[in-house]
Amino acid sequence: MAFNKENNSYTIVFAAIMVIVVGSVLAYLASALSDKIEENERFEKQQNILYAMGVNENKNEGSVNFVPTDRVETEFSKYITDQLVINGDQITNNDEAYLIDLKKQITAIKKGESAELPVFIGEKEGNKYYIIPMYGKGLWDAIWGFIALNENMVVQGVYFDHKAETPGLGANIKQRYFLDDFIGESILSNDQLKGIAVAKGNNDPENNIKDDNEVDALAGATITGNGVSAMIRESVNLYKDYLETIRVN
Amino acid sequence: MALLSKKDTNLILDPLADNNPITIQVLGICSALAITAELQASVVMAISVLFVLGVGNVVISLLRNIIPTKIRIIVQLIVVATLVIIVDQVLKAFAYELSKTLSVFVGLIITNCIIMGRFEAFALGNGPWKAFLDGIGNALGYGIILIVVGFFRELLGSGTLFGIKVFGDPVAKSGLYATGYENNGFMIIPPAALIVVGIIIWVQRSKNRALIEEN
Numbered sequence: 001m002a003f004n005k006e007n008n009s010y011t012i013v014f015a016a017i018m019v020i021v022v023g024s025v026l027a028y029l030a031s032a033l034s035d036k037i038e039e040n041e042r043f044e045k046q047q048n049i050l051y052a053m054g055v056n057e058n059k060n061e062g063s064v065n066f067v068p069t070d071r072v073e074t075e076f077s078k079y080i081t082d083q084l085v086i087n088g089d090q091i092t093n094n095d096e097a098y099l100i101d102l103k104k105q106i107t108a109i110k111k112g113e114s115a116e117l118p119v120f121i122g123e124k125e126g127n128k129y130y131i132i133p134m135y136g137k138g139l140w141d142a143i144w145g146f147i148a149l150n151e152n153m154v155v156q157g158v159y160f161d162h163k164a165e166t167p168g169l170g171a172n173i174k175q176r177y178f179l180d181d182f183i184g185e186s187i188l189s190n191d192q193l194k195g196i197a198v199a200k201g202n203n204d205p206e207n208n209i210k211d212d213n214e215v216d217a218l219a220g221a222t223i224t225g226n227g228v229s230a231m232i233r234e235s236v237n238l239y240k241d242y243l244e245t246i247r248v249n
Numbered sequence: 250m251a252l253l254s255k256k257d258t259n260l261i262l263d264p265l266a267d268n269n270p271i272t273i274q275v276l277g278i279c280s281a282l283a284i285t286a287e288l289q290a291s292v293v294m295a296i297s298v299l300f301v302l303g304v305g306n307v308v309i310s311l312l313r314n315i316i317p318t319k320i321r322i323i324v325q326l327i328v329v330a331t332l333v334i335i336v337d338q339v340l341k342a343f344a345y346e347l348s349k350t351l352s353v354f355v356g357l358i359i360t361n362c363i364i365m366g367r368f369e370a371f372a373l374g375n376g377p378w379k380a381f382l383d384g385i386g387n388a389l390g391y392g393i394i395l396i397v398v399g400f401f402r403e404l405l406g407s408g409t410l411f412g413i414k415v416f417g418d419p420v421a422k423s424g425l426y427a428t429g430y431e432n433n434g435f436m437i438i439p440p441a442a443l444i445v446v447g448i449i450i451w452v453q454r455s456k457n458r459a460l461i462e463e464n
Contacts, residue, residue, distance in 0.1 A: 005315070005316075005317050005318065006317065006318060006319070010317060011317040011319055011320055014315070014316070014317050014320070015317075015320060015323075018324065018327065022327055022331050025331065025335075026331065026334060026335075029334075029335060029338050029339075030338060033338050033339070033341070033342040036342040036343070037338070037341045037342050040341065040342070040345040043345075044345065063412065163352075164352075166286070167284055167286055167287050167290045168286025168287045168290070168402075168403070168406070168407070168437050169286065169437060169438075175412075206421075219434050219437075220434060220437050220438060
């Protein structure tokens with residue numbers, strides 16, 4: 001070989017060239033694919049919101065099946081009649097409210113700044129659905145989701161997702177059997193907006209009692225479950241004023 | 250003439266049994282414990298490692314004569330990390346659902362000791378074709394153990410395979426559960442993987458006594 005591989009300047013040149021090559025490959029890839037990735041993320045949000053209000057391809061039991069991506073935009077505009085943004089006392093219409101990042105809004109509220117909270121109003125077969133987004137933390141990282149309520153503050157459907165919960169344990173919060181347990185539960189307790197807790201040992205594993213503000217927990221996923229409870233409670237709290245205005249009894 | 254010479258075939262077959270990266274070399278245990286609670290996760294991980302190790306071994310092998318010895322570990326790490334990010338980005342664009350399942354494993358693939366081990370032990374000293382076969386062989390050897398462990402842990406721990414209930418419904422007490430059978434929650438937690446891997450090592454060594462180390 002014409003050059004000395006152990007030479008310091010060779011090592012530095014090699015490292016520099018490698019960094020430039022790898023950096024440009026990754027930068028090119030990221031910018032070439034960013035449109036497609038953004039589109040996928042948009043579709044996913046629409047699918048999640050529709051899933052919470054019961055617009056999905058679910059069979060009788062088993063797995064979670066979303067509206068396919070090629071139809072999601074038309075279905076979204078068909079079923080979601082209004083997208084509202086709550087900013088203090090002001091409520092405005094905004095067709096891109098579903099793109100609002102709830103995490104940033106929660107951070108702003110904690111700092112005492114003004115925030116924009118999105119609400120989605122859906123209509124299906126004459127029933128109205130009020131869908132609010134949720135954001136919280138599980139065991140390892142963020143968890144989030146949507147909860148659809150009717151005027152009686154009864155849950156019509158939920159969807160949860162997570163960034164990095166343990167597969168087989170906490171990751172099961174996005175499984176059908178867990179999500180389905182929430183349907184029909186009331187978030188009211190003694191006429192107050194309370195939320196729904198994920199509870200161990202609530203003596204109701206088949207979830208027949210719908211007004212106990214509890215669903216059966218996932219075995220081995222206590223912290224993720226507590227995260228879900230906290231997330232629902234905080235979200236309900238965040239939207240308290242708005243929910244009081246739509247509540248009928 | 251066969252497609253692969255006998256030596257080449259051994260590169261693929263050895264790591265599947267008598268030189269298995271998990272059960273014989275005891276590498277890659279960390280990810281084998283972490284992600285085998287479900288069969289699907291095991292399969293996804295096995296395929297990802299197959300790609301990263303196959304391609305990574307070839308890249309390292311092609312670069313083996315120009316990589317400065319002093320920074321070779323960093324170079325190996327960068328090759329793995331780049332490949333993993335490429336896979337992740339391409340999946341995000343074209344197979345979004347799958348990418349969400351995979352995202353948890355990205356970090357685990359980068360730190361998988363089998364990958365660094367093969368780069369260091371094989372790719373740096375052999376040509377690209379041999380390195381490719383070695384990568385495929387080791388990834389398959391790793392994948393097989395992962396899938397076997399995932400199979401038993403999901404079956405005994407949750408009573409499901411690929412999320413499909415095979416023993417009936419544990420809540421409604423139908424199928425096997427009607428007879429009083431219960432899922433073993435212990436199988437879902439990571440220590441159970443260690444025990445399953447231990448049993449595999451035991452079975453393998455009792456079948457092939459040549460593998461037992463002499464003290």
